Amino acid sequence: MTAPSTTALTDDRLPVVVVGAGPVGLAAAAHLVERGLEPLVLEAGPTAGSAVREWAHVRLFSPWGEVVDPAAEKLLSPTGWVRPDAAAYPTGGDWAERYLQPLADALGDKVRYGTTVTGIARAGRDRVVDSGRDEQPFTVYVRSADGREERLTARAVIDASGTWSVPGPLGADGLPALGERAAADRIAYRVPDLGDPAVRARHAGRRTAVVGSGASAFTALALLADLAEREDGTHTVWVLRRGIGANTFGGGEADQLPARGALGLRAKAAVDAGRASAVTGFRTQAVERAGDGRLVLVAEDGRRLDPVDEVVVLTGFRPDLSFLSELRLGLDERLQAPTALAPLIDPNVHSCGTVYPHGVKELSHPERGVHLVGMKSYGRAPTFLAMTGYEQVRSVAAALAGDHEAAERVELTLPETGVCGGTGLFDEPDATRTDDGGGCCGAPATLRIGAAPGTAAGGC
Structure with missing residues (x-):
């Protein structure tokens, strides 16, 4: 008996797994819902914006008007959510409590908390195998807060897990300084x-x-x-x-x-x-x-x-790529960002005001259906803006829905910065x-x- 094809199943019935219930991950889910696609957001922490809450005391340098995603606002409107003053500047705590958690609540059971992603691969294919690779769905291995392991299946993966968990070390050569761990x-x-x-x-x-x-x-x-x-x-x-x-x-x-x-x-x-x-x-x-x-x-x-x-x-921070080791990613050797995006965000040349908006084209990898977005897409490059992430996931969601015209269209104008001189007097x-x-x-x-x-x- 011939095994059933997984192509239709992969395209039509499986969810798009979104890793991380932070600002960009939840925005990705909102855009997927708007496109009629089913998201499943996996969050390691106990609440929405768990990483953001760890810097709850820090005020953002972007006002509310620039940190609320348009698709997310549409999803929130029927719930009675009141948009904060667009000109006011929230703290991380404000952002989490007044926007991220209500957005996650509006998504309901599409968000799972206490769920750590430990590995992602093509079903039945390690990174070496070519045969039938693109026709297979993704297998997502997760571990719940009580230690229980589970295997989920997805049609596509949007990794918005950020970089918060891997801060840069004190050592100037990129490694911990001698004695850093002991201190x-x-x-x-x-x-x-x-x-x-x-x-x-x-x-x-x-x-x-x-x-x-x-x-x-x-x-x-x-x-x-x-x-x-x-x-x-x-x-x-x-x-x-x-x-x-x-x-x-x-x-x-x-x-x-x-x-x-x-x-x-x-x-x-x-x-x-x-x-x-x-x-x-x-x-x-x-x-x-x-x-x-x-x-x-x-x-x-x-x-x-x-x-x-x-x-x-x-x-600074670094991306955790350990759970993506069985996927074929195209990453810049210096920044650990997607190869097409890296030249646009290289801190030796650019500040966030000189990076033009970008989308699915720059965020694609040799492994079809996988996209690193948000802070994680910048790898080791700094000065990421929330608006950039929202434009990224708008484009990715459009591409996953088959609307390639919308995916390639730019719908964002970034504010400029006076910092355009790269890294300064490094040497x-x-x-x-x-x-x-x-x-x-x-x-x-x-x-x-x-x-x-x-x-x-x-x-x-």
């Missing part, structure tokens, strides 16, 4: 929630090193500067792997996302006021314990920072180093931008 009790990889008394106590009246140069680092610098105004002895050492340049503090007043520009200006103000000091061209190689238990960061060139009580590492720390900070074993170069004339070595 885990004093190293954090998230913007500190100073509203939490326990977290506040770790930083109040103490020295904290903040490592990183993006929006998360700016946020941490601003929050710790506010704490320094209230708690004597609080100081932040801002550790940069590059030098200070025109783009170090972001787009400022030129940024068409005003809150993002203001964030960089707040970080600059913290340094100007002396509540933070900047150490440039410092690429961490090792973490050592001082005699009092504090941490000493050691650079590749032998320079050593004065001891700090805490280290906050904000060096020119001397351009902003004080005269006494030169030797390989000497004191690190420390800047106070905007200090009295003659006390700083470089402008910004």
Whole structure:
């Protein structure tokens, strides 16, 4: 007896599995519903936006009008949902409670919580097998919160699981610095929630090193500067792997996302006021314990920072590709982003304001029916915008529904940013180093931008 074909089953009856119930994953589900396709959203956490809730205290630099997906809003409207003020700026907690959870609730049993995806493959085909590959549905292996394993079947897969679970390490070479794991009790990889008394106590009246140069680092610098105004002895050492340049503090007043520009200006103000000091061209190689238990960061060139009580590492995130190992993905060797997308988002060339909207064409892989979207589609590249993700999933859903004209159409205009200069003075720390900070074993170069004339070595 001839086995039944799975082609019709794959095309017509199986769900599209969406990995992750974050902003882009839920938007993908809304677009699939709008297209008459059946989504099944698998979320490892207990609620919608579980990762977003981990930075609930951080305010977005995009207003409500830019973080609500149009298809999602259509799905929410019949439920009595009230759209927040489009000009107001939500926190991560606001975003999760006032938008993501109501959207997940509107999707109902199309969202499964406590479900971790552990592997995805073609049914009966590992990544080596060619024969009949495209005709087979996808097999999705999952593990529930109680440890039970299950195998699901899908017609297509949209991976919107993000990058939150894999933060970048302290080590400048992309690997954990020597001693980084052993010092885990004093190293954090998230913007500190100073509203939490326990977290506040770790930083109040103490020295904290903040490592990183993006929006998360700016946020941490601003929050710790506010704490320094209230708690004597609080100081932040801002550790940069590059030098200070025109783009170090972001787009400022030129940024068409005003809150993002203001964030960089707040970080600059913290340094100007002396509540933070900047150490440039410092690429961490090792973490050592001082005699009092504090941490000493050691650079590749032998320079050593004065001891700090805490280290906050904000060096970006990476995609978890482990559960996709049996799929044929086309990923850029540097960014771990889809090969067609990588040149458009390369941080050596682009900021988020110079990336044009893109869709299914740039997000496709050799494995048909698989799409990495949202933050995960950017691989290791930073400066992702929610609006970009919403446009991605609109295009992908259209393609899965067979509407290729809509899939190829661009329906988004991104705000521009004043940051268009790539990575800055990555290899020119001397351009902003004080005269006494030169030797390989000497004191690190420390800047106070905007200090009295003659006390700083470089402008910004």
